[in-house]
Amino acid sequence: MKITSLGYVRLESPDAKEWQTFGPEVLGLAVSDDPHGAPNSVSLTNDDRPGRLVITEGPHNRLDRTGWEVAGAEELEAAVAELEAAGVSVTRGTAEQCRAARVRALVRFSDPAGFTHELFYGQLVVPASFRPGRAMSGFVTDGQGLGHVVLVVPDMDAALDFYHRTLGFKISDEIDMFGNRVVFFHVNPRHHTLAIMAVPGMRGLHHIMVQTASLDDVGIAHDLCADRGIPLAMTLGRHTNDRMFSFYVRSPSGFEIEYGWGAETVDDDGWVVTHMQSASIWGHRPGDAPPPGCLEPVAGPETG
Structure with a gap:
């Protein structure tokens, strides 16, 4: 299996709204428009891929899921076959879930610790769109993912x-x-x-x-x-x-x-x-x- 980068992270937090200032004003992240996002969520990015980091209001501070990128549709299908051969249960993302994640296709599964993961391809890129939340030089992501x-x-x-x-x-x-x-x-x-x-x-x-x-x-x-x-x-x-x-x-x-x-x-x-x-x-x-x-x-x- 060839995962190429960390594409996105999704979190739940009772203090999600605090990210509206912490994200851009302290970290320099950009606030992303999120037409398909959940209510009471804050969508942020550190490059031209909107919604790299999304925090949604909820009762607990917890990691909801991580999104791992593969190169394309063939690679995603090969990864699904490898996961199923290893006895891992895989669920394919719905059209609505793919729109919310801003990807072409995704599959979801859990690891032995109970963390939820997604494999995807085709993450949305809006060239030259990144504007940091405060004056700064930007972030290292190209070819290396979110972080x-x-x-x-x-x-x-x-x-x-x-x-x-x-x-x-x-x-x-x-x-x-x-x-x-x-x-x-x-x-x-x-x-x-x-x-x-x-x-x-x-x-x-x-x-x-x-x-x-x-x-x-x-x-x-x-x-x-x-x-x-x-x-x-x-x-x-x-x-x-x-x-x-x-x-x-x-x-x-x-x-x-x-x-x-x-x-x-x-x-x-x-x-x-x-x-x-x-x-x-x-x-x-x-x-x-x-x-x-x-x-x-x-x-x-x-x-x-």
């Missing part, structure tokens, strides 16, 4: 088998972090599009990363967070594996946004998977944000 997501899963072995063997994500490296093993995966030159870490009995979204085109964009966002009293989950720092210079801000919906610049890319020719014992070269110290609020207990044997 990356880090998921908390209850069972590392089951998740690793599913993402690596079933979905075909390639392992970039691993880090022992805060007593947990974190595995990083790539599907394109971005160092990692997905990372997973295990917390027994729990699942949820840890953070979404967006990468800016300029170091100054990160500094300005950092100042804006300080000026507005928005709590940081981790201070400025630089990561060991992708060399990203970033900080982590707690979003209105309980998960974190890693806001970064300068990540190195992956070249599969000669790439060697490494094992590290520190996530950062310097910085990324705990901030003043409260505990994350986008995790939920998993029912079943993992909680026993």
